[in-house]
Every structure is written in C-alpha cells, then in structure tokens.
Amino acid sequence: MSALATAIYRGQERMPAPDPADRGLAYGDGLFETMRVSGAVVPWWDAHLARLANGARRLGIPAPDADWLAGEAAALLAAAPAEAVLKLVLTRGAGGRGYSPPEVTVPTVVLSVHPLPAPFDGPLTLRWCEVRLALQPRLAGLKHLNRLEQVLARAEWNDPAIHEGLMLDAAGRVTCATAANVFALVGGRWLTPALQEAGVAGIARGWVLANAPGAQEAELRPADIESAEALFLCNAVRGILPVGRLGQRAWAPHPALDELRRRLRRDVPAF
Amino acid sequence: MSALATAIYRGQERMPAPDPADRGLAYGDGLFETMRVSGAVVPWWDAHLARLANGARRLGIPAPDADWLAGEAAALLAAAPAEAVLKLVLTRGAGGRGYSPPEVTVPTVVLSVHPLPAPFDGPLTLRWCEVRLALQPRLAGLKHLNRLEQVLARAEWNDPAIHEGLMLDAAGRVTCATAANVFALVGGRWLTPALQEAGVAGIARGWVLANAPGAQEAELRPADIESAEALFLCNAVRGILPVGRLGQRAWAPHPALDELRRRLRRDVPAF
Structure with a gap:
C-alpha cells in the first residue's frame, strides 16, 4: 500500500524517518x-481513538494526546484526496x-494516507x-x-478470485478473516466470534454489535458458518461486504443483510 | 540499546533510514x-546465518546473499569496538x-553495532x-x-536484583527466559525445552545440545526446574550463565556447570 503522504513523530516532534532502533520495527x-477517510474526515475517528487508547493502556504505551493527534491528522488529510485511507501506527x-x-x-x-481501494x-x-x-x-x-x-495466512493463496480467508483459532473456533471480522446469520440473529483469546475487535464489528438488532457474540464452528442463513465480513475501510461463496457453499442476497447495509449507509454515508 | 553504528539496506542498496511502510514496522x-562480536568478528556467524536462512525459508522471505552480508558486516565491524554486539534485522x-x-x-x-553489556x-x-x-x-x-x-513479560518487574524471568507456554510447560534459553540438570543430564510450539531456538542452546554430553530436549514443568541439580540460562551474547536463585530455591555452584563453561570458553574464547 503506497502512501500518498506520511508524517512521522517522536512524541509530538516531526521526524524525517523512522528510527532504525524503533521498537515497532x-x-x-x-x-x-486503519481508517476510512470520507469528505476529508474520518467518520469513525472517535471509535478508532477509543480502541487505540484501550490498546495503549493494555500494552503500557502512553497514548498520544487526542487533540494533538486530531490536529495532525486533519492537516495531513487537508492535502489528500477526500476519499482515502488513513493509517496510524503507535509504537513504544x-x-x-x-x-x-x-x-x-x-x-x-x-x-499515512493511502488511496482508497x-x-x-x-x-x-x-x-x-x-x-x-x-x-x-x-x-x-x-x-x-x-x-x-x-501474513502467513494471506500468503496461502494468490488466486484473485478468492477475496479473503477465514481463520480458526487453535481451539478450532472461527475467529475472523485475515483483515476483517465475520458475522453469520443463525436463527435470525447476527453472531460474531467473541475474540477473548485471539483476533482483532474491529471498529465496523463494534458498529454492527451496537446497531444490528439482536447481534451478539457467540462461539462459531466452521459448520455454523457453512450452514448460516447469510454471512458477511466487515472492516473500517470497506464497511459491510456480503459473502457469496465459501468453498462449495453459496449464498444468495439476503434481505436482512441488505437492510443492515442500508442502516450502515444512513449512519455513515461513506459505506 | 543505543547503536554505535547502523547500516540499512533495501536489497543490497544502502538506505539512509527505514521506509515508514516497511513490513517489519x-x-x-x-x-x-543478536550476535556476540569478539576480536571484531562474530564467532558464531555461521550458526546465526543458518538460523536466519531457515527462518527466512519458513516465512517465505528471500534470505540475503551470505557473502554480501558477511562483507557488509565486516565493514561495519572494522570501525567498531572489537568486543561488541551485532544485531541483524531482516524484513519482507x-x-x-x-x-x-x-x-x-x-x-x-x-x-547495527551495540556496546557489549x-x-x-x-x-x-x-x-x-x-x-x-x-x-x-x-x-x-x-x-x-x-x-x-x-515485551509484556519483561515489563512485569523492574527490580534490578532480578536478572531474568522464566516463561511457561499456554500448556504450562517451561519454555525459555525472556531473552535466553534454559537448561536444567536432571538426573545428571542437561535438559532443555523442545520448542515445537513456542520459544526461540537459540544459538547458544544449539551449542550446548551439540557439545554437552547427554544434553537433550525434554518436557519440563516448573517443579522439574525447581528440583533440578543445577540450572543455567544461555544466549549468544553472554554465553552460559549459572542460575543461583529462583524464588525460594537457591543453587550452589555445580561442577558439571563449571566444566561446561570451561568447554564453551575453549571453543569460543569470548565466553
């Protein structure tokens, strides 16, 4: 993902390049x-910053000042395409x-700002x-x-007809896709893995849990996914994307999924 | 660990700084x-390069040309203290x-070259x-x-009287210290965890397995460690270091450990 613009900071001091001794490296x-930019702003900024602050607390890394960060992001986005992707990396x-x-x-x-896919x-x-x-x-x-x-999971295939891969955890539970969360419609309810032991709690996933009636966390096995009434992936760049096929299983468009996407688009027009 | 000298390459081309989009970061x-330098050379160079090549193969990263890498390392070490640490990072x-x-x-x-601890x-x-x-x-x-x-394990303590921490894997097996491997003398044999599911297979560990009579891999539980006749940690910077205390358990110097350290020093005078 080549960057359109990049800004690097040590604390709040602008740096020309990463330190080769950076603990991130x-x-x-x-x-x-990884944030969707639309109309030169980040619609889910507050949710991204809240997740960043929570992660920083769990790792013991001081979180950057929210106002300072918002100002720097706005300055970078002012010179970027209105529709784009903003990536933020925070290291110790x-x-x-x-x-x-x-x-x-x-x-x-x-x-760093990147072109929208x-x-x-x-x-x-x-x-x-x-x-x-x-x-x-x-x-x-x-x-x-x-x-x-x-990285290893995504390297398992290079067939461009395959868009994403679902990953199990070591206990055989469905966890997520390589770069998205997964929801399955089971018994009329949207279910998604709980992520207590693996996986990334995505921002789009958080939106679905808060906004889809009855959506909840659940333990899902591959058979639950393959027998689901509908299936979608979600992330903060693309929003909600229906799944049409997984191995031999195919899904037709489902009205509950169409309705959820309309609801997301009302809330965040970028999607 | 502040560097005395650093050289960064994209392929074989010298770069002034890391790319902020580097996949390592x-x-x-x-x-x-992480390699011990002694007399301006790396005594275990071949073993480090073999491990690097094996890791690169397992991750699908092209390994750098060994002759080129040796030349660049020698050039960097020529201007560095004769006793030092050389760190090599390889990313995709x-x-x-x-x-x-x-x-x-x-x-x-x-x-990068760093002062010897x-x-x-x-x-x-x-x-x-x-x-x-x-x-x-x-x-x-x-x-x-x-x-x-x-990083999280090492952040658990900051008492300078505690030198290292032993880590268990999720199955409760002793695996390694945060930055060293561990050997326990049990029934007159040096035993070390097998590392099939976690841990780093260290270069010094490899030397011990190849050179200590009867040394072998074994499953070790905390009770095995605490009841061991002798215990040591090893890594490629410090060689073999006896353990004197772990919680309430204390160990006196052990002749088998003294003999093993003498053998290492004969083979690699730096230690």
Missing part, C-alpha cells in the same frame, strides 16, 4: 488503526535494554485458511503490530 | 539475530496490499513470569519480530 511493540518508540521498556517512553506515531461491493468469495491463530488472552482483541499469523 | 514481518521489505506479500519482495536488512558472570536470580507464551507451531523456534509476549 524491533519487536512489533505497538498498535495500529526507540530504546530500552532488549525487551525491557525504556525508562521514559517517547512513543512513535506514523500517520478500488470500489467493490461484493459478494465475496472466501476460503478457509490453514494457519490457525494462537490463543493469547493478553493480546486478543488488540490491533497490535504482531501480525505474522495474518 | 507494520506487521513485525521479519526476523532478527515495504509494500504489498495489506497483509498480502508484495509481488516482488525486496527485503530490508538493518545491521557490562560484564556479568552470574549467578543469576530469576523469577517466574505471568505472561504465557501462546502455542503457534508455525512460528515456534524462530527469532521473528513478533515479540510482544516477551
């Missing part, structure tokens, strides 16, 4: 957010003796990934920078 | 080696769409860490850049 010691900065955190942490922030309205074709997500409650739900499992 | 998508480079690897991978290499001959005082290592056979044994578990 050394250990994946940080977090990120440089320093420390080995894994030991530095005595005084000056976090690194990288803001080509429009795609679905339906998606999915596969099952072979790589399983390890169970790590201390990191589950966070959008942290330790993403080798997703 | 974005996803921890890479590997590293910049690019790709999200987690998807780039169509053509031009790896990043970062070489202050001399310390042990004995070590250890603790048990609360963070457990997730089970991930696809990444186990590799010295990859996804090290948040070690």
Whole structure:
C-alpha cells in the first residue's frame, strides 16, 4: 500500500524517518488503526481513538494526546484526496535494554494516507485458511503490530478470485478473516466470534454489535458458518461486504443483510 | 540499546533510514539475530546465518546473499569496538496490499553495532513470569519480530536484583527466559525445552545440545526446574550463565556447570 503522504513523530516532534532502533520495527511493540477517510474526515475517528487508547493502556504505551493527534491528522488529510485511507501506527518508540521498556517512553506515531481501494461491493468469495491463530488472552482483541499469523495466512493463496480467508483459532473456533471480522446469520440473529483469546475487535464489528438488532457474540464452528442463513465480513475501510461463496457453499442476497447495509449507509454515508 | 553504528539496506542498496511502510514496522514481518562480536568478528556467524536462512525459508522471505552480508558486516565491524554486539534485522521489505506479500519482495536488512553489556558472570536470580507464551507451531523456534509476549513479560518487574524471568507456554510447560534459553540438570543430564510450539531456538542452546554430553530436549514443568541439580540460562551474547536463585530455591555452584563453561570458553574464547 503506497502512501500518498506520511508524517512521522517522536512524541509530538516531526521526524524525517523512522528510527532504525524503533521498537515497532524491533519487536512489533505497538498498535495500529486503519481508517476510512470520507469528505476529508474520518467518520469513525472517535471509535478508532477509543480502541487505540484501550490498546495503549493494555500494552503500557502512553497514548498520544487526542487533540494533538486530531490536529495532525486533519492537516495531513487537508492535502489528500477526500476519499482515502488513513493509517496510524503507535509504537513504544526507540530504546530500552532488549525487551525491557525504556525508562521514559517517547512513543512513535506514523500517520499515512493511502488511496482508497478500488470500489467493490461484493459478494465475496472466501476460503478457509490453514494457519490457525494462537490463543493469547493478553493480546486478543488488540490491533497490535504482531501480525505474522495474518501474513502467513494471506500468503496461502494468490488466486484473485478468492477475496479473503477465514481463520480458526487453535481451539478450532472461527475467529475472523485475515483483515476483517465475520458475522453469520443463525436463527435470525447476527453472531460474531467473541475474540477473548485471539483476533482483532474491529471498529465496523463494534458498529454492527451496537446497531444490528439482536447481534451478539457467540462461539462459531466452521459448520455454523457453512450452514448460516447469510454471512458477511466487515472492516473500517470497506464497511459491510456480503459473502457469496465459501468453498462449495453459496449464498444468495439476503434481505436482512441488505437492510443492515442500508442502516450502515444512513449512519455513515461513506459505506 | 543505543547503536554505535547502523547500516540499512533495501536489497543490497544502502538506505539512509527505514521506509515508514516497511513490513517489519507494520506487521513485525521479519526476523532478527543478536550476535556476540569478539576480536571484531562474530564467532558464531555461521550458526546465526543458518538460523536466519531457515527462518527466512519458513516465512517465505528471500534470505540475503551470505557473502554480501558477511562483507557488509565486516565493514561495519572494522570501525567498531572489537568486543561488541551485532544485531541483524531482516524484513519482507515495504509494500504489498495489506497483509498480502508484495509481488516482488525486496527485503530490508538493518545491521547495527551495540556496546557489549557490562560484564556479568552470574549467578543469576530469576523469577517466574505471568505472561504465557501462546502455542503457534508455525512460528515456534524462530527469532521473528513478533515479540510482544516477551515485551509484556519483561515489563512485569523492574527490580534490578532480578536478572531474568522464566516463561511457561499456554500448556504450562517451561519454555525459555525472556531473552535466553534454559537448561536444567536432571538426573545428571542437561535438559532443555523442545520448542515445537513456542520459544526461540537459540544459538547458544544449539551449542550446548551439540557439545554437552547427554544434553537433550525434554518436557519440563516448573517443579522439574525447581528440583533440578543445577540450572543455567544461555544466549549468544553472554554465553552460559549459572542460575543461583529462583524464588525460594537457591543453587550452589555445580561442577558439571563449571566444566561446561570451561568447554564453551575453549571453543569460543569470548565466553
């Protein structure tokens, strides 16, 4: 994903480039957010910042000042296309003796603007990934920078007709796609994995849980997915994308899914 | 760990700084080696390079040409203290769409020289860490850049009287210290965890397995460690360090451990 513009900070000081000793590069010691930009603003900014602050607290990284960050993001977006993607990386900065955190942490922030991916309205074709997500409650739900499992999973296929892959955790539970959350309509209810031990708690997922009547977390096995009445993936860049096919199983458009997408579009016109 | 000298490469081309879109920073998508320098050379160079090549193969990252890398390392070390630490980071480079690897991978290499830590001959005082290592056979044994578990574990204490922490995996098996491998003398044999599902297969560990008579991999529980006749940690920077205390348990110097350290010093005088 080539950047249209990038701004790098040590604390609040602008830097020309990342420090080669940055702990983000050394250990994946940080977090990120990938945000949809529409009309030169980020419609879900508050939700992204709340997740970032929660992740920073769990990792013990000082979160950047929210007003400062909003100002820097606005300045970067003012010179960018109105429809775009904004990525934010927050790391524990440089320093420390080995894994030991530095005595005084000056976090690194990288803001970068990227072109919006080509429009795609679905339906998606999915596969099952072979790589399983390890169970790590201390990191589950966070959008942290330790993403080798997703990299290995996404490298399992290069057929452009396959859009995404669903991942199981080590206990065989459906967890998420490599870069999206998953919802299955089961008995008329939208269900999504609970992510207590693996996976990323996405912002679009949070919107669905808060806005789809009866939506809730549940344990889902592959058979639950394959027998679901409807299936969709969601993330903060593309919103809600219906799944049309997974292996031998095909789904026709479903009125409950169409209704949910209309509701999302009313709330966030970008989607 | 502040660097005395740093050299950054995109492929074999020298770069002034890391690319902010480097996949090492974005996803921890890479590997590293931490090497003892003695007499301006790396005594275990071949073993480090072999591990790097194996890790690169498992992650699907092209390994740098060994002769080129040796030349660049030698040039950097020629201007550095004769006794030092050389760190090598290899990443999948910049690019790709999200987690998807780039169509053509031009790896990043970062070489950096660091001061040798202050001399310390042990004995070590250890603790048990609360963070457990997730089970991930696809990444186990590799010295990859996804090290948040070690960062969280090392952040559990800041008492300078505690030198290191032992980590269990999610199944309750002793796996390693945060930045070292562990050997326990049990029934007259040096035993070390097998690392099929978690942990880093260290270079010093490899030397011990190859050189200590009867040393072998075994499943070790905390009780096995606490009842061991002797205990040591090892890594490629410090060699073999005896453990003197773990919680309430204390160990006196053990002749088998003294003999093993003498053997290591004969083989690699730096230790």
